[in-house]
Amino acid sequence: MDLENKRLRAQYAELERRFLKRTAELESINAALSLEIAEKTRLEKTLKDNEERYRRMISAITTYTYSVLLEDGLAVSTTHSIGSLALTGYHPGDYERDPFLWHSMIHPEDRHLVEQQIQNLLAGNDVEPLEHRLFRRDGSLVWVRNSIIAHRDEHGRIIRYDGLVEDITPRKNIEQSLRDASLLDELTGLYNRRGFFMLAEHQIKTASRLERSILLFFIDLDRMKWINDTLGHAEGDSALIRTARALKATFRDSDIVARIGGDEFAVLTIENQEFNAEEILERIDLAIQAENAQPGAIAHLSLSIGMSRSTAEISAPLEELLARADSAMYEQKRKKQRARGA
Known part of the structure; x- marks a missing residue:
């Protein structure tokens, strides 16, 4: 009987040793897995942050903005962002060399609309975004949405206005196709x-x-x-x-x-x-x-x-x-x- 008990205690001790060893191995594996999960999460966040940073960089390059400084109701300087290059084919420096370049790019049938928008703005009114056509450097036409925000001094006079020019040609083409089909x-x-x-x-x-x-x-x-x-x-x-x-x-x-x-x-x-x-x-x-x-x-x-x-x-x-x-x-x-x- 004593021999049998000794044998059973020896078997139990061996099983307990193996269990403890396996438990230690599993804890080690879990710890390693936790580290891998944390590293994966960190890398995913880094990747997402990099993608967002890249998106903002691309947006800064392709978004066409401009700013017009006014004195006594007259434009004294105009600056265009690098986004003008992608949309119109013209570099910001082209506008500096030719102050009338932007006006010449506007489709003749749309110029009175653009001029009226600016006149309303200079009269002190807020203006709605305007959709009109521009000639690109290569002679092709592009539809744009021109949104203007006015900046006023403490007396309410407009001293500067900023514009955002967006390419809406794809939407206009779809609209035209739908109209052509039924009109x-x-x-x-x-x-x-x-x-x-x-x-x-x-x-x-x-x-x-x-x-x-x-x-x-x-x-x-x-x-x-x-x-x-x-x-x-x-x-x-x-x-x-x-x-x-x-x-x-x-x-x-x-x-x-x-x-x-x-x-x-x-x-x-x-x-x-x-x-x-x-x-x-x-x-x-x-x-x-x-x-x-x-x-x-x-x-x-x-x-x-x-x-x-x-x-x-x-x-x-x-x-x-x-x-x-x-x-x-x-x-x-x-x-x-x-x-x-x-």
Whole structure:
């Protein structure tokens, strides 16, 4: 019995020794694992910090900011960040050498908007961010969002303003693709009726803000039914396409030229001294003559045109402008019919 007890105690002692050894090994492994976990956490934080630092560095390089110092309401110095290089292709030093470089980069059709933004700012008003186009150094166009923050002295006078210029070209391209898919006439490439009404309202608001007059032309292609019935629908389509081409050649890119019905077209434009009603009508006539003189032209193009005007002093809604121009167009058409009958 004593021998058996001694054997059992020896086995127990051996098992206890092994357990203690294994426990010590596990504690050592756990300690090493804890160190590895702590090191991994430290490295992950270091990596995250480095990535954030790199992001800020890249942001500082690619973000285009500028600052304009004012004295007595006039700009005395302008500085541009290195971000101008990535967005426009121009180095900050280029602006220092040519004080008028920025103005020359603005798309001509957008310059009055930028000038008005600055005028409002200098008048002491806070201004909303403005979206407009710039010409890059390579001649390509880029859409930007120009946000301005004014800094005032203790008397409330603006002594400096800082600007942030962001590239919004990708968004503008997507917006344009969506508009093109639903707002264009498939045959002529002009705006359709929906596109005309959508963009015309925006154009009228722009004219009102600029205190400029609006001209609306309602245009009908004469003898369209005769062309279809006598020369065929293919020639009818060709007549519509040629008319659209003549109108595109007459009007500016900023004008809204649309085919709003079968043989009916409408154009909305902001009037100025160089582009007034008489000048426009003359240009339309010359463009139609040029189309009729084209080799292979079969159907003779002739247009009946009605016009209405909305001024800054006496404005009118789009529906009224369209109705007045439509009425004037039909009056011209009736005069033509009476002249042929005579």
